[in-house]
Amino acid sequence: MSERLYLFTRFERFWHWSQAALIITLLLSGFGIRGVHGMADFETAVRVHEAAAWLLIGLWVFAIFWHFTTGQWKHYLPTRDRLAAMMRYYAYGMFVGEPHPYRITLERKHNPLQRLAYLGIKLVINPLIWVSGLLYLFWGSVRDSVPGFLGLEQVAGLHALGAYLMLSFLLLHVYLATAGHTPLAHIKAMVTGWEEVHDAPALDERRGWRRKAANRWRGRQTLR
Incomplete structure (x- = not known):
């Protein structure tokens, strides 16, 4: 047995995918600025990075307003x-x-670990990225107001640390998105808005495909 819940509104889906696209753009352009790859020249990477950053700030302002008003x-x-x-x-x-x-419900969309992860994003990673990024961008105007032990190199290092933390979260988030009753179930829900909440019979199906994957992995280890 399963139940279909309209779990994610249009704005939530727009916010989720727009945020994902902008974060990936920021990561790629940021690593380009630091010379990790050569997908774009330095000036282009800087312009793309700044544009994506301001767009993401604007998106988050609307998202915060929406979350508190709803x-x-x-x-x-x-x-x-x-x-x-x-x-x-x-x-x-x-x-x-x-x-x-x-079990997901309309009143409890996120499990306890998801809540902690999202809270960590909002209270630790996001502030670290944005405060360090804005300090770096406006360093010429604010450097006389920051503590003496905090130089431009330290600010850049903190910004890079925030980027690596965000990248780690993104990779883990994508991986756990496959942990539904099928590998694409959660991703489909974030596209359509509808989540299928399954009971015991469907869980047996999930056990089946996960067991097959585990057996394939064990088989490869045995061959080695």
């Missing part, structure tokens, strides 16, 4: 309910086909 901010409040069960599921259970310990 009450959607409540979905990000941290909770310890089933936190240990979710940690065990992501570390072990999903690889051996155990059922998902958290």
Whole structure:
């Protein structure tokens, strides 16, 4: 048995995919500025980076306003309910086909680990990136106002640290997006807005394809 929930509104889907595109653009252009790759020359990378940064700031301003006016901010409040069960599921259970310990509802869109991850993004990674980025951009105007131990090189290092943290989150986020009852179920939900919440019969199906993947991995290890 399964239930279809209209979980993600048009604005949420627009915000999610626009944010993803801008973050990827910022990562690529930022690493280009630091000489990690040669996909664009330095000046082009700087212009793209600055344009994407201002667009993302504008998007976040609208997103913050939307979350507080609609009450959607409540979905990000941290909770310890089933936190240990979710940690065990992501570390072990999903690889051996155990059922998902958290059931999504319209009142609880995100599981406890997702809430902590998103809270960390909003309270740690985002402020680190934006404060260091704006300091770097306007360094000529603000350098006399910052503490003496904080130089331009340190500001650039903090900005790079924030970028690597964001990249780590992005890679983990994409990987865990495949942890639904099928590998593309969560991604499809973020495109259409409709999430299929499955009960025990569908969980058996999920156990099946995850078990097959685990067996294939074990087979490769045996051949080695």
